[in-house]
Amino acid sequence: MSQTKKAADVVLQGVTKRYGAVTAVKPLNLHIKAGNLVTLLGPSGCGKTTLLRMIAGLERVTEGRLLIGGRDVTDMSAGERNVSMVFQSYALFPHMSVRENVAYGLISGGVARREALEKAEGALATVGLKGFGDRLPSEMSGGQQQRVAVARALVLEPDVLLFDEPLSNLDARLRRSMREEIRALQQRLGLTVVYVTHDQSEALAVSDQIVVMRNAEIAQAGSPRELYEAPENVFVATFMGEANHVKGVLRDASPGEGMVQLGDLAIRLPHKGLSEGEVDVVIRPEAIMLTEAGAGGVLTGTVATATYMGAHAEYNLDTQVGRLFAIAPEATRLRRPGEQVGVRLADHGVFAVRAG
The missing domain is CATH 3.40.50.300 (P-loop containing nucleotide triphosphate hydrolases)
Structure with missing residues (x-):
């Protein structure tokens, strides 16, 4: 046919x-x-x-x-x-x-x-x-x-x-x-x-x-x-796969991007016409990279749960901006609950979006 x-x-x-x-x-x-x-x-x-x-x-x-x-x-x-x-x-x-x-x-x-x-x-x-x-x-x-x-x-x-x-x-x-x-x-x-x-x-x-x-x-x-x-709002971002939803403060907003403060961490993020002030920030689990606590340019986090999944590890992290779910591709060293870690964000999978 x-x-x-x-x-x-x-x-x-x-x-x-x-x-x-x-x-x-x-x-x-x-x-x-x-x-x-x-x-x-x-x-x-x-x-x-x-x-x-x-x-x-x-x-x-x-x-x-x-x-x-x-x-x-x-x-x-x-x-x-x-x-x-x-x-x-x-x-x-x-x-x-x-x-x-x-x-x-x-x-x-x-x-x-x-x-x-x-x-x-x-x-x-x-x-x-x-x-x-x-x-x-x-x-x-x-x-x-x-x-x-x-x-x-x-x-x-x-x-x-x-x-x-x-x-x-x-x-x-x-x-x-x-x-x-x-x-x-x-x-x-x-x-x-x-x-x-x-x-x-x-x-x-x-x-x-x-x-x-x-x-x-x-x-x-x-x-x-x-x-x-490039989701346009929190609903689409969180519905299309795993996502962490936190609050940040947008400063120095220019068309298409601006500086967003997340706790002690300031990062430049893309956005679609948002005004300066409090904004919703979505972070994909794969955009979270764990490093050593105390390093510069990171959020400080504490491992709440750690799960070995074979090809990767999954973590729940308590941070200044709330609990974050992270997927780490390296599972050879599984971090322990209670361990202090640094949380660095990748230049992809993190975006400021409209509420709703």
């Missing part, structure tokens, strides 16, 4: 969803470029799944317009939009063979059974399941069932492929391999994919763009690197 049609972009213009007095998705604008994999990321209840279901046509848009491939689909039914969704529960028919499961949507849409089954075989080959068509879903592993669900969506040759928490039913190792397979498949076929998850590492691994949502609106959108290395 090959994807011959041109990928479609998805444009949301002031899209809103209300249930009575409750606003599930506040008015938002979003452009998902054709051929990109865009992840909607956020905690439960933030509106990401509702947004996905509006793109799918499973929820009606209360206000705004939704375009797919330049076509206004706002008032079209799910069947008219030419999109396919892979659900969290694979929803395979247990009494049908794998081949019949994949062909079901085509047959329901009026495609001749023989042609549908031939296309199903092609879709199974695309997801690495050639020769598995005669099996029942119960004879497949969880990862294989997930691939069947993807094949069932692909065989319809959708303009946009939607994933709703597709890996949540798999164990950690299988999740890692499946996300790599989904990303490779998306890139090979040039598909436009909208992917919903609450797993930050999953979003970082598969996405061209991540849209972080909170309280029914977009908190920040950007590439995985932009969101991790």
Whole structure:
């Protein structure tokens, strides 16, 4: 099976969803470029799944317009939009063979059974399941069932492929391999994919763009690197991976950077339009480097807990600015609880941000 049609972009213009007095998705604008994999990321209840279901046509848009491939689909039914969704529960028919499961949507849409089954075989080959068509879903592993669900969506040759928490039913190792397979498949076929998850590492691994949502609106959108290395606020910074949140004082602020006082330590940090005075500072655990206590240009800290993790060590440190969680790549010498250390900060992974 090959994807011959041109990928479609998805444009949301002031899209809103209300249930009575409750606003599930506040008015938002979003452009998902054709051929990109865009992840909607956020905690439960933030509106990401509702947004996905509006793109799918499973929820009606209360206000705004939704375009797919330049076509206004706002008032079209799910069947008219030419999109396919892979659900969290694979929803395979247990009494049908794998081949019949994949062909079901085509047959329901009026495609001749023989042609549908031939296309199903092609879709199974695309997801690495050639020769598995005669099996029942119960004879497949969880990862294989997930691939069947993807094949069932692909065989319809959708303009946009939607994933709703597709890996949540798999164990950690299988999740890692499946996300790599989904990303490779998306890139090979040039598909436009909208992917919903609450797993930050999953979003970082598969996405061209991540849209972080909170309280029914977009908190920040950007590439995985932009969101991790240049978050705009405390929520995005702490949601995108491990992060320490402390308070500092910004002085000598100039456009783009300023001097921030953290206890006895003064460091120059990038910022986005902050005013001088107290600011929120986010420190990634890997940006904390331990040195000997009493050295110049460091914070003084006390080791509260030390954990050997094999390839690295993890520490909780009590400092002037509060408790800091640190990851040290060298685990050969494990520092002891109660030991005094110097805390030096790297020139990356430390940023002054807006509150919230």
